[in-house]
Amino acid sequence: MKIVKSYIVVFFFGLLLFIFGCDNPAPTELIQDNSTQESPVQVQVLTKDTSNEYYSNGFDTTGVATTYSGTSDVVTISGVKVTVNNITTSSSLAQAIFFDKSHPVHSSNGGVMSYLTIAPGIVKFNNQRAAKILYHLRFNDHGIHRDTILGYQYILSQNSAIPFNFDYGSAISFQLDQMNGGMQYSFNIPTPEEITGRVNLTGKKVNGNLNALLEWNASTLSNTKVVEIILGVMVKGTNTSYPLYKLSANDNGKLSVPPKLLNEIPFNKYDRFVFTFIRQFIIHHNEQGNDLTVYSQSIHSIILNIP
Amino acid sequence: MIGTVKISAQSSFGLSGYWAPLEENSTLMNSYEANPENFSSLKDWGLSFSYGGEFSNTPTSSLYLISLSKQIGRHFVSVRYTPGYQKDFIFNNGQSILIHDSTSQALDSKYTYKELFGFGYSYKFSGQFSTGFSLRYFKQEFDQESVEPVFSDTLYLNRFSKIDDINFWRADFGFNYLPSKYFSFSLSTINLFNINESAVDTTLIPYEIKKSKGITFGLSVSPAENFDYNFIYETTNALQTGFDISFNIFNGKARIGVTGFHDNYQSPFIAGIIPAISFNTKFFGVSLSGVKYFSNRNIQHTFSEFTNEGLDNIINNRYSYDKAILTVTFALNTIAEKEVQFLDANIVRDIYPTMSDNYLNRPFATAKVINLTHRTITIKPSSKIEGINEDRIVSPVVKIGPKDTAEVSFYTIIPQSYDKKKTGISFVNFYITANNGQPDDQIQKPILVNGINSWDGKVINLCYFIKRDFQFSMDYSKQILSRYKSELDTMAYSISIFYKAKILFNNFVKELVYTANPTAAQDYVQFPNETLKLKGGNCDDLSVLYSSFLESVGIQTALVDYKPQNGIGHVNILIDTQLSPDQARLITDNDSKYFIRKNESGVDEVWIPVETTSLTNFDKAWQLGSEKFNRDALDNLGLAKGSVEIVDVY
Amino acid sequence: MKSTLIVILFFCAGIISAQSFKVEKVIGNVKAQIGASENWSQIKPGEILIANSTISTGEKSSVSLDGNNIHFVLKGSSALPLTNLKKMSLDQLILALAMQDMINAPRKKEEANSKNTAVYGAEINGIKEPFVVSSNFGVQRLNGAVQLAESGFKESAIIDAKETFRKYPETSKMPNFRIYFANLLADLNLNEEAYDDFKQIGSLKLDSDQKSDVAGKLDMLSKKLMKN
Structure with missing residues (x-):
């Protein structure tokens, strides 16, 4: 009898401990001091809709964004390298777009998509005059493919009469002379160090074990903290590219792409990866009440077949 | 450079400190850390719970351990479940997701190290030496959050957890040696065998628990009553040392102790102490212990530090917080407390299997037993002789006063079917049982078990040889008597007994050719069928033979034991003719050839002595028998002086 | 055979060492039964009787015996086992x-x-x-x-x-x-x-x-x- 009693006591004691004792011991929080050689990475989705091949947000394989939404006027200077089959071609591009905030362009549901552009006068980069070229906006409006001309943009490139050359780690002057006695201003745009990327792609898509280790020449001037890498794909048999993600990482030369970002891609539609390394300065100017955003960037795109 | 020098943390660290395994110490039941050899002094079932709190920035409490153990004879098994043996590390793994161009979500990782459960086994070779092993199961869970794209109508990013489990078993072996009450020594392995699951993700290798191999030496001494000094050293350069003081209180034992521990992994040199206080009775124990580290534990640690150092021990490492542990232990004794114990047992008589119920009347062994309780108890002695008894034979109960000793007698029964002719040494197990079904104590002694022909030289015990194999004698006698049926039938009944005795003698005597030297083979008696087969025997064999034949046909006999004078004894027999004294003249004219004894109803009857070694004829044997009887038993007063004894065969 | 002999010798030894009596004088019918014998025989003066003998006298007969420092006369109509003819304490x-x-x-x-x-x-x-x-x-x-x-x-x-x-x-x-x-x-x-x-x-x-x-x-x- 005594034994049975003690069994019961023990049983209830055990039960109580079970019920109230289910905390786990306190965890230890470790501070991420980036001890590893790899960069922390921030991932952003760029192309929300990949089902429509006519949709474009303006990036092309060069990595240069050709479409701007128009919240501010834009000046872009880019040194661009594209590597395909281990052959690298270089080019430079300067671009300026000025929006007319009084003429918004609406989508069919009434939202403002952009604004019409204006050509206020003469734009010069390094004292060379940029050409005035039509500026298109292509977009998908509820399933209808639309291509609208918003106005003009200013372009200076290697193909210009006097070729534009992007000097890395230096500066490029910008000058705007408005017509009709409008205002006139100029400033120097610093340029980042040249970026040269390398992609170490391993694994196979059929095995679902694709892995990409990205390396680049780390910034030596430490005037750029971040490198952006745009991971895109190219549609089978075409030169149409889709940027999928933007990875932001510290400019220290190494990054491992989270494998799922590669392996979950629907490979039935795409056969090549495009890795675009971008080292850039973004400078905001306010010239007489007009917001002006300046992008000064070194771009290296690498196109690889998906193994 | 990853992977600098890997140094080891303590393996023997236990939450209740290190306690001497010198005597009953319930806290030991918990620890496979300091006690991988699973030593225990528990008697039966043990159940133990450890519950405690950790003094991190936000104190937590948890159930650290449940263990269940059982002693089965010399075997001791235990299992434990250790939900609180867990250490988690949380850190940002460097990945983040940018949503809507502005909000950033950081991705975290959680590395969890658990010891889930363990199993221990030990075997006690003696009270001094035991050996055993423990098997422990560890779980390592590396949970890394990562991004995952979802390609549907739109492309978006999901957070998902990538979990890698790298679990392993750890097996260790050791032994305990307790040469005295005051000294104990233990030796055990550290990480003797690790049965691993290998990491799929090789980047996780630096984060797995280190499994450095080593050896632990434990030593406890008790230089004074109620004081123990304990020391344990690990070849991985870690140690624990401490002492405890005990005193008796409330029918139990209270203990205060402190253990200091050192390892190469933590600083200062003595990284911390474990003060503990415990109270134990026979049925339960409770201990309250604390782990106090001398370095500040609520500081920030970096991920690179963790990467470089790794982790050796789940419950004691540089990230461990101070703790307070309450351990409650229950000893559930279904085996009752020992109430009585043997001091010694002595075999007082060798076993002569033929003298079967001899051992029912007189003990074959005695034992001194002590009553361990404070009350009078009744004990039931029992014994089992290997090769003879199939079950325990219970002897009469004995009452023993409190704390008193008593002499207990053991009786036994030898089955009729026992038929080994060879003499040999066997063993007898003695048991004493107090109130419970299970014996409180047992002791084993060697015992001489003689062959069935062996005889202890006591004439009274020849009766057993006469009675054994009675059926043979009956068949033989009847077969002879049937040949004389007509003569016996025409004879007056009163003298037919006498004639039957005469016929039987004269017939079997014809088959016998020799009488053995009485000094030879005195301790060996032939059964009737053997004597006939061998065609002779000595006086014992022949008396047994004749008496057996007579008794088998209802003629009462007695053995006359002429005790050894000058080293030679002799046996012959008396026959009850059932004649009245008046009828004696029907068989003889010489009144010295018979004498008178009363039968059971008090009626006088004529008995005649017969010398069985006289292999001539009945008349001669009778004559010799009566002459010897008259001279030795009567005229020389042998019966009165004890040199001659009449032993009735029943 | 040898062992039988030993046993018989062993018995004889007992008999020889026993007391004996000499028949001094016989009157009338006096018989003796020697040891375990079934027969009675007449005794004559000068005869030595061993102690396990029994003597019996007829009517008006008597026998006088001598031995072991005892002189004893058994009168008629009497019988006596000689083993009893001894001084007992x-x-x-x-x-x-x-x-x-x-x-x-x-x-x-x-x-x-x-x-x-x-x-x-x-x-x-x-x-x-x-x-x-x-x-x-x-x-x-x-x-x-x-x-x-x-x-x-x-x-x-x-x-x-x-x-x-x-x-x-x-x-x-x-x-x-x-x-x-x-x-x-x-x-x-x-x-x-x-x-x-x-x-x-x-x-x-x-x-x-x-x-x-x-x-x-x-x-x-x-x-x-x-x-x-």
């Missing part, structure tokens, strides 16, 4: 009486306490010597026993008589003999044994003299025993 008598108890108790474990045979000092009246001429061998034995007692061998006479009463039950119903030997016990201060005997004798057919004699003895013995 009182202690030997007590042992012999106890021995009869032992023989007497088959199928019972021997009991340690024998009868109280302590000796008490007190004088006893002599009684008339019984002597019966009879062909009954038992009576002859008793006659022999009486003569033993008369010759001073009271102790062996008692043993001889007791044996005779057992072996020849009709003799135990003869009050004269019984009273005679009971008185011998009383003479030797074996009061308890004497009392038991008188008690038994009281149940026999007695004449008035015998009755009062027995009653008187019982009274006297019980008083002695009461003192104890």
Whole structure:
């Protein structure tokens, strides 16, 4: 009898401990001091809709964004390298777009998509005059493919009469002379160090074990903290590219792409990866009440077949 | 450079400190850390719970351990479940997701190290030496959050957890040696065998628990009553040392102790102490212990530090917080407390299997037993002789006063079917049982078990040889008597007994050719069928033979034991003719050839002595028998002086 | 054969060492039964008789024996086993009486306490010597026993008589003999044994003299025993 009693006591004691004792011991929080050689990475989705091949947000394989939404006027200077089959071609591009905030362009549901552009006068980069070229906006409006001309943009490139050359780690002057006695201003745009990327792609898509280790020449001037890498794909048999993600990482030369970002891609539609390394300065100017955003960037795109 | 020098943390660290395994110490039941050899002094079932709190920035409490153990004879098994043996590390793994161009979500990782459960086994070779092993199961869970794209109508990013489990078993072996009450020594392995699951993700290798191999030496001494000094050293350069003081209180034992521990992994040199206080009775124990580290534990640690150092021990490492542990232990004794114990047992008589119920009347062994309780108890002695008894034979109960000793007698029964002719040494197990079904104590002694022909030289015990194999004698006698049926039938009944005795003698005597030297083979008696087969025997064999034949046909006999004078004894027999004294003249004219004894109803009857070694004829044997009887038993007063004894065969 | 010889020698040794008597004088018909022999033979003067012999005398016959420092004459109508022709001490008598108890108790474990045979000092009246001429061998034995007692061998006479009463039950119903030997016990201060005997004798057919004699003895013995 005594034994049975003690069994019961023990049983209830055990039960109580079970019920109230289910905390786990306190965890230890470790501070991420980036001890590893790899960069922390921030991932952003760029192309929300990949089902429509006519949709474009303006990036092309060069990595240069050709479409701007128009919240501010834009000046872009880019040194661009594209590597395909281990052959690298270089080019430079300067671009300026000025929006007319009084003429918004609406989508069919009434939202403002952009604004019409204006050509206020003469734009010069390094004292060379940029050409005035039509500026298109292509977009998908509820399933209808639309291509609208918003106005003009200013372009200076290697193909210009006097070729534009992007000097890395230096500066490029910008000058705007408005017509009709409008205002006139100029400033120097610093340029980042040249970026040269390398992609170490391993694994196979059929095995679902694709892995990409990205390396680049780390910034030596430490005037750029971040490198952006745009991971895109190219549609089978075409030169149409889709940027999928933007990875932001510290400019220290190494990054491992989270494998799922590669392996979950629907490979039935795409056969090549495009890795675009971008080292850039973004400078905001306010010239007489007009917001002006300046992008000064070194771009290296690498196109690889998906193994 | 990853992977600098890997140094080891303590393996023997236990939450209740290190306690001497010198005597009953319930806290030991918990620890496979300091006690991988699973030593225990528990008697039966043990159940133990450890519950405690950790003094991190936000104190937590948890159930650290449940263990269940059982002693089965010399075997001791235990299992434990250790939900609180867990250490988690949380850190940002460097990945983040940018949503809507502005909000950033950081991705975290959680590395969890658990010891889930363990199993221990030990075997006690003696009270001094035991050996055993423990098997422990560890779980390592590396949970890394990562991004995952979802390609549907739109492309978006999901957070998902990538979990890698790298679990392993750890097996260790050791032994305990307790040469005295005051000294104990233990030796055990550290990480003797690790049965691993290998990491799929090789980047996780630096984060797995280190499994450095080593050896632990434990030593406890008790230089004074109620004081123990304990020391344990690990070849991985870690140690624990401490002492405890005990005193008796409330029918139990209270203990205060402190253990200091050192390892190469933590600083200062003595990284911390474990003060503990415990109270134990026979049925339960409770201990309250604390782990106090001398370095500040609520500081920030970096991920690179963790990467470089790794982790050796789940419950004691540089990230461990101070703790307070309450351990409650229950000893559930279904085996009752020992109430009585043997001091010694002595075999007082060798076993002569033929003298079967001899051992029912007189003990074959005695034992001194002590009553361990404070009350009078009744004990039931029992014994089992290997090769003879199939079950325990219970002897009469004995009452023993409190704390008193008593002499207990053991009786036994030898089955009729026992038929080994060879003499040999066997063993007898003695048991004493107090109130419970299970014996409180047992002791084993060697015992001489003689062959069935062996005889202890006591004439009274020849009766057993006469009675054994009675059926043979009956068949033989009847077969002879049937040949004389007509003569016996025409004879007056009163003298037919006498004639039957005469016929039987004269017939079997014809088959016998020799009488053995009485000094030879005195301790060996032939059964009737053997004597006939061998065609002779000595006086014992022949008396047994004749008496057996007579008794088998209802003629009462007695053995006359002429005790050894000058080293030679002799046996012959008396026959009850059932004649009245008046009828004696029907068989003889010489009144010295018979004498008178009363039968059971008090009626006088004529008995005649017969010398069985006289292999001539009945008349001669009778004559010799009566002459010897008259001279030795009567005229020389042998019966009165004890040199001659009449032993009735029943 | 050799072993048989050993056994026989062993017995002979016992016989040779026993006492023996020389026949001095024979009157009339005197026979002897030697040892365990079934036959009786006439004896002649000069003959040596071994101790386990029994002698028997016819009416008006007698034999005188000599040996072991004993000279004894057995009168007529008597019989005597020569083993009883010896001087016994009182202690030997007590042992012999106890021995009869032992023989007497088959199928019972021997009991340690024998009868109280302590000796008490007190004088006893002599009684008339019984002597019966009879062909009954038992009576002859008793006659022999009486003569033993008369010759001073009271102790062996008692043993001889007791044996005779057992072996020849009709003799135990003869009050004269019984009273005679009971008185011998009383003479030797074996009061308890004497009392038991008188008690038994009281149940026999007695004449008035015998009755009062027995009653008187019982009274006297019980008083002695009461003192104890």
